[in-house]
Structures are given as structure tokens and as C-alpha cells.
Amino acid sequence: MTSEHDLIVVGAGLSGLLAARHLKDSVENVLVLDKGRGVGGRLSRRRFDGGVFDHGAQYFTVSDARFRNVADELIAAGVVRVWSTGFEDAAGHFKDNGEPRYVGVDGMSAVARFLARGLQVKTQHRVVEITGRDDGWRITTSEGVRFLSRALLLTAPVPQSLELLMSGGVYLPTDSLQALQRIQYARCLALMVELDGKSRIPPPGGKWLSGEPIAWIADNNQKGISAGKTTAVTIHAGPQFSLKHWDSAEEVVRDRLLSVAEPFLPGAPVHSQLHRWKFSLPTTLHRDRFLLIEQPAPLVFAGDAFGGPKVEGAALSGLSAGTALSRYLSPH
Ligand SMILES: Cc1cc2nc3c(=O)[nH]c(=O)nc-3n(C[C@H](O)[C@H](O)[C@H](O)COP(=O)(O)OP(=O)(O)OC[C@H]3O[C@@H](n4cnc5c(N)ncnc54)[C@H](O)[C@@H]3O)c2cc1C
Incomplete structure (x- = not known):
């Protein structure tokens, strides 16, 4: 059976989750797919033997007002706290610029787990092919599960997203394709x-x-x-x-x-x-916070390569992509 959605988000990292969260009240049927065992992507924590490790992002900083709102919600919920305002450098000097470095109280992936609450997320769903249709997109996973969606948001690292589109023979406008291929x-x-x-x-x-x-x-x-x-x-x-x-x-x-x-x-x-x-x-970053292709149906690329190479950049990209998509998907 093929399930139908208004929006499918590929990637339950920070950018994908914030975009989905932004849209969940105005768009009925948003589904997030991720190949991982849990949500978070590069906000990841691993446990083995007696140890717990943040092995991707170590902390995040906040400068933009839109991300400040997200961070304040995470702090109020007890999900994140300040770790420090600086660290020692290679020369042994403590570099303190007063800027708080925030961490997940229970590891960095806790941020993603909190943001995923109330969203429709399917983990352990690796997308392997994306095909364009006149009225949307067909997404196929490695298990052969198929989804149809009016619009698509891709937040995996860009070379991986391009591979999925190439597998399905999706044609992208030359200028967009070149801009995406420049991202490293x-x-x-x-x-x-x-x-x-x-x-x-x-x-x-x-x-x-x-x-x-x-x-x-x-x-x-x-x-x-x-x-x-x-x-x-x-x-x-x-x-x-x-x-x-x-x-x-x-x-x-x-x-x-x-x-x-x-x-x-x-x-x-x-x-x-x-x-x-x-x-x-x-x-190498894209110049805008997301890249939108309108035909044959809305297709948006987002993630830290669009918003800036850090947690905050990924968040800002996801929020901007969510705002852009709401123009296509919200009834009013
Ligand atoms: C080692 C390391 C250290 C870092 N340190 C810091 C730091 O200290 N401070 C900081 O601010 N930032 C740091 N970062 C960067 C930060 O982690 C990222 O900028 C941010 O988490 C990216 O979020 P994203 O949503 O753009 O992408 P991701 O988190 O990569 O999310 C993309 C998601 O797409 C999923 N996906 C990919 N392909 C498929 C597929 N085919 N089907 C389904 N799902 C798929 C992935 O599983 C992943 O969950 C670090 C990153 C790394 C790796």
C-alpha cells in the first residue's frame, strides 16, 4: 500500500524536524522519514559499555532571534543547559568570549527527541529513490515501502539527496543542479x-x-x-x-x-x-537558507549547507524552508 502525504521530509536531523514542526499545525499530513535508528542525525549520542558519548555536534551557540526562541523553549523544558562560555585552546589558554555553549542535558540527541514529539516520524526508513510525478513525488525506501507526497523537503547532506533524485531520473534545472553540486x-x-x-x-x-x-x-x-x-x-x-x-x-x-x-x-x-x-x-555553502524548485511539484533542499555550517545554521535553514513550504501547502 502507498500512503499519501502533503509533505514528506527526508531527514530527522535538526533542520528537518524544525521544518516539520513549523508546518504541523497548518499542514495536516506531514511525515518525516529517517534512515537512522533514532532521530537527530549529526546531533547524536552513543552508549557502549559504561560510557555515554556525544560523538557528533558537541554544543551549540545562539545568535539569531528565531533560533533564540527554539533554544529558550529547550531550556524551559529542561532539555538543554549551558555547558560553558569557553574552553582551553591548544596553547593552554582559557578562551572565554562570554558566549554560552549549550548542550543537551541528556546528550545532544535529546534536543532532536524533544523536537520530534507530536510529529509523525518513521525511523529506520532509508529512502533509496525519488521519482517526480505531475502532482507530486514518489518516495521509495530500501524495504520497498512507497509514499506519495505533494511536496518534498530534502535535508540529508546534499550529495546524498542528489543521489536519491538521480536514482529516480529526476531532472533538475541546470542552475539549481550546479549550485547544489558546488556544496562540499x-x-x-x-x-x-x-x-x-x-x-x-x-x-x-x-x-x-x-x-x-x-x-x-x-x-x-x-x-x-x-x-x-x-x-x-x-x-x-x-x-x-x-x-x-x-x-x-x-x-x-x-x-x-x-x-x-x-x-x-x-x-x-x-x-x-x-x-x-x-x-x-x-x-562550501549555498548562498540562501534553502533552495526551492517549483516544478513538477515543490521540492526544497535545506540543512546546514544552506543556513551555516553548525547547529544554528541547520535550525535557521529548517525554519526558513518550513516558512517557504507553508505558502504552497497551507489552505490560507
Ligand atoms: C563530528 C561533528 C562535530 C560537530 N560539532 C558541532 C559543534 O560543536 N557545534 C555545532 O553547532 N555544530 C557542530 N556540528 C554540525 C552539526 O551537527 C550540524 O550542522 C547539524 O546537526 C546538521 O543538521 P542537519 O539537519 O542539517 O543535518 P543532519 O543532522 O545530517 O540530518 C540529516 C538526516 O538525514 C538522514 N538521511 C540521510 N540520508 C537519508 C536517506 N537516504 N533516507 C532517510 N534519511 C536519510 C540522516 O540519517 C540524518 O538524520 C558537528 C558535526 C559533526 C559531524
Whole structure:
């Protein structure tokens, strides 16, 4: 059976969830599909053995009034709190610019879980093909489930969204296609290490190494999301190291990163896991907060590559895409 919708959003990351939330009161039948086991995309938390790790986005900042409203709601609901207004840099200086860095009280994915409440979301639905029709779009998942939708919002990293459209033979106007093909992303190898004992990462539990091979190191126990006897440490490799070692064996990456991080990790590593973020942060951005193609039916691209390469950018893109789509989908 094929279910019919006014809008399908591909991606339950921050941009997709905020767009869906913006439309849910004015558009009846909004469905969000995500291939992941849970919602959040790059707002992600992983648990293994005794440790809990934020292994994607580490914190977020707020400058725009529209995102301020979202952040205030999250704070009022007890979902996020301020972690710090700065961190130590590579030279050992504490860099405090007074700007709050917000974190999910229960890990970064808690933000997405809160925003998904009341929305129709289907996780573990990997979209594999999108086909254009005169009156909308046909979306097919890897399980062969089919959906029809009057309008479509794509929030996966842009190369992935383009692949879905190419699979279905969708033609995009040349200028839009070229603009979308210009968008690129850096990779990030994220190592999660469980340590027997405490780390020497300085308070409040994060350090900007801002370079290669390590860009960032964090102690999830000091951060307040991991409470086991072991210490849960997240290490983000820099973009050059990540690209160079993308296909390297996990042990090779782990040993290299652990040898550099050794001054901060006095205890013995008891367990580790590597996550390879192929699309970590966009390095080439689109000039507008979303890209809209009107024919044969509304198709919108959104995400951090449109709003800015961070949590706030993804949020602003999702909110703007939601506003644009409401003009096509709202009855009034
Ligand atoms: C390692 C790392 C560190 C970061 N650190 C920070 C930080 O400290 N501060 C900050 O502000 N930002 C940070 N970011 C960036 C931030 O996480 C992102 O900008 C933001 O979360 C992007 O949201 P999004 O909605 O645009 O995309 P995503 O979160 O990527 O959401 C896209 C969703 O689409 C889904 N999807 C993809 N393909 C399909 C398919 N075929 N079918 C169904 N679903 C699909 C994915 O599963 C995903 O859930 C970091 C990112 C990474 C990876």
C-alpha cells in the first residue's frame, strides 16, 4: 500500500524536524522519514559499555532571534543547559568570549527527541529513490515501502539527496543542479574511548586543539552526560587527518589518535569505537537558507549547507524552508 502525504521530509536531523514542526499545525499530513535508528542525525549520542558519548555536534551557540526562541523553549523544558562560555585552546589558554555553549542535558540527541514529539516520524526508513510525478513525488525506501507526497523537503547532506533524485531520473534545472553540486563537506573521524580512571582534559571537560591530527577532545563525564566508573572521551580528528585516514583500519586510526592524545588520557583505554562522519561540516555553502524548485511539484533542499555550517545554521535553514513550504501547502 502507498500512503499519501502533503509533505514528506527526508531527514530527522535538526533542520528537518524544525521544518516539520513549523508546518504541523497548518499542514495536516506531514511525515518525516529517517534512515537512522533514532532521530537527530549529526546531533547524536552513543552508549557502549559504561560510557555515554556525544560523538557528533558537541554544543551549540545562539545568535539569531528565531533560533533564540527554539533554544529558550529547550531550556524551559529542561532539555538543554549551558555547558560553558569557553574552553582551553591548544596553547593552554582559557578562551572565554562570554558566549554560552549549550548542550543537551541528556546528550545532544535529546534536543532532536524533544523536537520530534507530536510529529509523525518513521525511523529506520532509508529512502533509496525519488521519482517526480505531475502532482507530486514518489518516495521509495530500501524495504520497498512507497509514499506519495505533494511536496518534498530534502535535508540529508546534499550529495546524498542528489543521489536519491538521480536514482529516480529526476531532472533538475541546470542552475539549481550546479549550485547544489558546488556544496562540499569535510569528513571527520570521531573516536570514542572509554578510559579506566579520570582524564586530564581541563575543566569544563572540552579542549579546542583546533588542528591536526586532533581538532577537539572532550570528557563526557565532566560534561555531565556520562556517569559510569570509566571516563567517556570523544576525540574528533581534524579534516586533513580524517581525509587521509578515511579508509585506514580502525586500529591504525585509534593508535595514532591515542598517541597524540596521551597527555590528556593517563588511564588505560578499556574500549574504543570509531565513527566515520563522511559529511561532517559543509565547507562550501549555498548562498540562501534553502533552495526551492517549483516544478513538477515543490521540492526544497535545506540543512546546514544552506543556513551555516553548525547547529544554528541547520535550525535557521529548517525554519526558513518550513516558512517557504507553508505558502504552497497551507489552505490560507
Ligand atoms: C563530528 C561533528 C562535530 C560537530 N560539532 C558541532 C559543534 O560543536 N557545534 C555545532 O553547532 N555544530 C557542530 N556540528 C554540525 C552539526 O551537527 C550540524 O550542522 C547539524 O546537526 C546538521 O543538521 P542537519 O539537519 O542539517 O543535518 P543532519 O543532522 O545530517 O540530518 C540529516 C538526516 O538525514 C538522514 N538521511 C540521510 N540520508 C537519508 C536517506 N537516504 N533516507 C532517510 N534519511 C536519510 C540522516 O540519517 C540524518 O538524520 C558537528 C558535526 C559533526 C559531524
